[in-house]
Amino acid sequence: MVSRPPKTNHGVDEDDQSTFNMEEGALDERRFFAEQQNDRRLQAESDGDTHKKSEREKTSSHYHGHRDRLRKRFRESGETALADYEVLELLLFRLIPRRDTKPIAKALLDKFGSLGGVFGAPIERLQEVSGIGESVALDLKLVSALAQRSIKSTLKERQVLSSWSSVIDYCTAAMAHETREQFRILFLDKRNRLIADEVQGIGTVDHTPVYPREVVRRALELSATAIILVHNHPSGDPTPSRADIDMTHMIISTAKPLGITVHDHIIIGKDGHVSFKGLKFI
Known part of the structure; x- marks a missing residue:
């Protein structure tokens, strides 16, 4: 029969007590290093937050x-x-x-x-x-x-014809960067003051349908005695097409018998403009 060693006062074998003390020490050591590692991590995060705040x-x-x-x-x-x-x-x-x-x-x-x-x-x-x-x-x-x-x-x-640069500035600001063609009319009274400014049609990137009779009818409704035609070329090039020239002449021939003068037709591009009157098309 194998005899067992005497028990301690607490009823625990001396070998068991020794093993318990070793395990407890190892646990304390792991806890100590874990706490140190956690402290370093928190400090690093704090330093990082401080750095980010400083950078901001x-x-x-x-x-x-x-x-x-x-x-x-x-x-x-x-x-x-x-x-x-x-x-x-x-x-x-x-x-x-x-x-x-x-x-x-x-x-x-x-x-x-x-x-x-x-x-x-x-x-x-x-x-x-x-x-x-x-x-x-x-x-x-x-x-x-x-x-x-x-x-x-x-x-x-002001009289529009005496403020031509303002007319060009306004039309350029309103139309130069539109992605579709617009046909606009400035309606003037007998003193060449602006009565109304209206967009008569919006078309595609290179075409807007224009009906001369509708242009003249609207001028009569507003009691306008003169008009300025304006449209834009989204391509950026303000050079008039053959269709632009023909349409302008049709409007002039329709308006003239009714006492309505077409002062000009302006084409607006991104990088400039042309005047039909300046080109002697009117």
Whole structure:
């Protein structure tokens, strides 16, 4: 028979007590190293958060300082001291308050070619630029509408024929960057003041149906004694086609017996315009 060693006062064998103490020590050691590792992980995360916060603060400080400098240049020297992308930046400051807007302004100009192209672009295409959501796109179109109405109100206060540059500016702003052809008519009174400005038709990328009798009928309804015909070429080239010339002569021959004068027919392109009167087609 094998005899067992005497028990301790707690009723635990000495060998069992020794094994228990070793296991308890190993558990304490693992717990100690686990706590150290966890402390290091938490410290690393804390350091990372601090670094990220510092970087955000540096970025925020950078573009806020840039905005202040750009506003100062505009305030002291006017818009002529700024490049096109910087003028656009100034506007985007208001529309996108917590972001560096320089890359967005440059991306808009790269995509649409000019400030006129940006403001003339459809809302859907504006949103193709990273950083431009629906709200910002709508605000850009609002600025475009305000600019057009401002020029148009100037035309209404003057004789149109003596404000020809304003006529061209208005038509260019309204039509140069449209993706489809528009046929527009400026109706004038006997003093050559603007009575109405109406889009008579919207067609495809290279054609708009025009009906001379409808043009004359609308002029009579408005008591207009003269009209200016305007349409755009989405291709960008304002050179008149044979169809443009023939249509213009048809309108002139229909309007003349009723005492309505066709002062000009203007074709608007992205990079310029042509006048039928200037080309001696009228």
